Amino acid sequence: MxxxxxxxxxxxxxxxxxxxxxxxxxxxxxxxxxxxxxxxxxxxxxxxxxxxxxxxxxxxxxxxxxxxxxxxxxxxxxxxxxxxxxxxxxxxxxxxxxxxxxxxxxxxxxxxxxxxxxxxxxxxxxxxxxxxxxxxxxxxxxxxxxxxxxxxxxxxxxxxxxxxxxxxxxxxxxxxxxxxxxxxxxxxxCRFVKPVHEKPKGFVNKTDIKGFSIHLKDLKMRLVFLIGGTAFMVMVNQFSYIQLHLMAAPFSWGRFEVTFIFLCYLSGTFASYRSGKWIQNFGLSRVLLFCIGLMLLGVLVTLMDSITLIFFGFLISAFGFFLLHSSCNTWVAMRASEHRSKATALYLCTYYIGAAIGGPYLLPFWQHWGWNGVVLGVVLGLFITLLLVAKYISVPEGTGHELSVV
Structure with a gap:
């Protein structure tokens, strides 16, 4: 070609x-x-x-x-x-x-x-x-x-x-x-070439199990799965609860107006586009620490409880989250030298399970303390994410392709 x-x-x-x-x-x-x-x-x-x-x-x-x-x-x-x-x-x-x-x-x-x-x-x-x-x-x-x-x-x-x-x-x-x-x-x-292995016995065979296990045995890979999942757990669901907050007094926004908060995702759009360059320049570890810092800063800014600062806080949070997600997603694909789709699927499975459990996780915080409670729940979730990043950094490099992780 x-x-x-x-x-x-x-x-x-x-x-x-x-x-x-x-x-x-x-x-x-x-x-x-x-x-x-x-x-x-x-x-x-x-x-x-x-x-x-x-x-x-x-x-x-x-x-x-x-x-x-x-x-x-x-x-x-x-x-x-x-x-x-x-x-x-x-x-x-x-x-x-x-x-x-x-x-x-x-x-x-x-x-x-x-x-x-x-x-x-x-x-x-x-x-x-x-x-x-x-x-x-x-x-x-x-x-x-x-x-x-x-x-x-x-x-x-x-x-x-x-x-x-x-x-x-x-x-x-x-x-x-x-x-x-x-x-x-x-x-x-598509130029996909089917892997050469024994004739499959049933839909899921030993090769498939081995493919998943290769990635699950990789500690750094497992940690990145969990980092993406815990970050998304608080990120996507804080957008749901802020809508309830904005529809209540003193803001009293309508059901169409509150959807404007999702325009804050545009900062994440920019961050996602730049993620490839930044992960090459700074390595995954530094990028992840920077992202969690931004997400913490963003959610704390919303405690000021003004429309301007709420939007500003969510712009910061969205930037940090989408930079984190894009970096993790790309890193997983690059590290997987075989069974690539299984590696990506495991990451995204953890990612969307995080989204599914985030709503029930933040619900009691909302019921007892309103938006301030949601902020507390998000901070606790991000602290867990930070611990996972610290563990990732402490793990020595094993086999597999790395993206200049420092």
Missing amino acids: SVVNQVNSEKRLIAGISIASIVIYINLYLVQGMLPLIADHFTVSMSQATLLLSVTSFTLALSLLFFAILSDRIGRKMPALVSLYLIAFIDLLMMFTHDFSLLLILRMLQGVLLAALPAVAMAYFKDELGQDALLKAGAIYITVNSLGGIFGRLLGGTMSEYLSWTQSMQLLFVLTLIGCFLSSYYLPK
């Missing part, structure tokens, strides 16, 4: 994965901005409506391991594309759904499908790209993840304010289908 063709193929791969990622995160987080509409349409409480995000995150987390195995069997491209079209089909079914229990089931199924792309994306990049291009692709990928999350939540808030449930699902179906077509067009032919 000529240099020009190679560059074009790399650009098409990054574009195709990025578009697919935006579709994934719009579908995942749209309901977070639609909770009032969902509660009204299905005649359920707001707390019941939040189950739609929780069950989706939980089934997504567990399904990552399945797609990691599947992609090692049949390649990266097919699972990603097939899952996208099935997500669009479920959006179509939700358009005609009027029973909340059925909607929960559909969201659980959608969570399974939403896992396909995150499970294979970094492995897909590692299979197709060189190290320099991989760092850039990883940074762009996390950047568009944050953009998809922002757009999904803001779109959900807009739908909740101006559209009915049926109209909202119609729009979501059209957007998802357009994303499917664009991803199909841009994704180049």
